[in-house]
Every structure is written in structure tokens, then in C-alpha cells.
Amino acid sequence: MKKENSELTAQQRADLQALxxxxxxxxxxxxxxxxxDWSGAQRGVFYRPVKQQITLRLDADIISWFKAHAQGGxxxxxxxxxxxxxxxxxxxxxxxx
Numbered sequence: 831m832k833k834e835n836s837e838l839t840a841q842q843r844a845d846l847q848a849l850x851x852x853x854x855x856x857x858x859x860x861x862x863x864x865x866x867d868w869s870g871a872q873r874g875v876f877y878r879p880v881k882q883q884i885t886l887r888l889d890a891d892i893i894s895w896f897k898a899h900a901q902g903g904x905x906x907x908x909x910x911x912x913x914x915x916x917x918x919x920x921x922x923x924x925x926x927x
Contacts (some may be wrong), residue, residue, distance in 0.1 A: 838846070900906040
């Protein structure tokens with residue numbers, strides 16, 4: 831886990847306070863123009879669900895298959911999670927139809 835330094839210096843706190851006190855029309859946003867066309871936006875790109883570590887017994891051949899099909903043998907747990915999520919979504923849609 832990354833350790834983050836959340837302590838701000840006195841100068842950083844002063845800068846933030848000064849920005850907070852500025853009216854919106856006095857803040858220069860010319861280097862970040864407003865986006866008016868959201869047609870290419872993608873929902874959920876930055877969302878990462880909370881993970882819960884568990885112990886789960888799966889058949890050895892299932893684990894072997896996911897490991898064999900993961901690029902470089904890495905990411906197989908993510909692939910298993912994705913397969914489970916797809917199954918849950920499919921079952922939920924069947925239950926509501």
C-alpha cells in the first residue's frame with residue numbers, strides 16, 4: 831500500500847486559502863477550457879469497487895485455465911472477478927425480466 835504524505839506546508843495552506851477566497855470569475859481557467867461535448871464520455875472509468883480479501887476454494891482446473899489465459903500469468907484473479915461479475919449481472923437481468 832502506498833504511504834501518502836497528507837501534511838500540507840504552511841505555504842500550501844496559504845495558497846489554498848487564497849484560492850478559496852477568490853470569486854469564480856477571477857480564476858483563470860484558459861488552460862482548461864470548458865468541455866461542451868460529452869458524447870465520447872465513458873461512465874465508470876475511474877471507479878474502483880472496494881475489494882474484500884477472502885479465502886475461496888475453486889477447482890484446480892478452473893484456476894489453471896484462468897492462469898493459462900491471463901497475459902503473462904498475471905491478472906488471473908481479476909479475470910475470475912470479471913467472470914463472476916458478468917454472471918451476477920446476467921442473473922440479475924434474468925430475474926428482472
